[in-house]
Amino acid sequence: MNKYILSIKLILVLCLSIQAQTSDIQIKVITEAENEPLLGATVYFEALEKGAVTNYEGIAAFADIPDGKHIVTISFLGFESLESTIQVPSNTALLFKLKEGGNELDEVVLQSTRSTRTVKKIPTRIEFIGAEELGEKAIMNPTNISMVLRESTGIQMQQTSLSSGSTNIRIQGLDGRYTQLLRDGFPLYGGFSSGLSILQIPPLDLKQFEIIKGSSSTLYGGGAIAGLVNMVSKTPDEEPALDIMLTQTQALG
The missing domain is CATH 2.60.40.10 (Immunoglobulins)
Known part of the structure; x- marks a missing residue:
């Protein structure tokens, strides 16, 4: 035991x-x-x-x-x-x-399908509205870019709302929802809301317009059946600048 x-x-x-x-x-x-x-x-x-x-x-x-x-x-x-x-x-x-400084990642190379090319080498016809013409239109109406585009051939500005003043861009007779809007190459509001983006961008912020009429859906997506409008912004300078514009409107009655 x-x-x-x-x-x-x-x-x-x-x-x-x-x-x-x-x-x-x-x-x-x-x-x-x-x-x-x-x-x-x-x-x-x-x-x-x-x-x-x-x-x-x-x-x-x-x-x-x-x-x-x-x-x-x-x-x-x-x-x-x-x-x-x-x-x-x-x-x-x-x-x-x-201690900082080790285990860094290897160099990564990013490639894109789009590249910067001159107008002569682009297979699609592009129309430009330059800074001089933009400046003239901005004096007439500095709050709406529709005046800039309405004088271009093949483009009609269609007002879709009386209360908000919303406007669509129609190219070659097609409905505004088939027009692709770009800002510096990036898509803006499209389809039925495209008029909202137009009112939000004053001409004073833009350097030029690039307009392609016709089907460009292979490069810019299915929303560019009628064409596309690319709004190029001004490039900021190193020194600050100030622009003051005064306008006046009047009506009878």
Whole structure:
């Protein structure tokens, strides 16, 4: 009977000793320059094949790490990786600082299907309304670009709302929803809401108009069945400039 009790005691002692050989640890990662915690830094024990990611406080928690010396690798995008040997359990806080400058991404080359070309090399006929003509029309009505376009051949300005003054651009007799409006090459409001974008853009902000009449849907999408109007903005100068324009209207009655 005493032998059985002794055996049980030995087993309990062995279990307790085995359990005592592992520890729970926390590793904190901060920046070297500002001592700010790093969120998302990777902490990895290669020999144990264990890893964790730091939280918003810069802490990575590990459970059941065997006592002894271990090599830990800490890495984060934009910072130099750090490899260090730690002792588990540790009498001091496991704090590591990463230096900026490492793990930069390789160069990325972006390519686009559109490119800048001269008017002579573009297969589609483009009409221009330059800055001089825009300036003349702006003197007459500086708040609405419809006056600029209504005198171009093949373009009709159709007012769709008396209350808001909303206007659609009709090219070659087709409905205004088939006209694609661009601002510096980027689509504006289209379809039934195209008149809203016209009223929101004063001629004083524009350098020129580029007009393509006919089907251009292969280059600019399905909304350019009738054609498209590209409004090119003025390029800001380094020195500030101020333009003041005074207008007056009157009516009888």
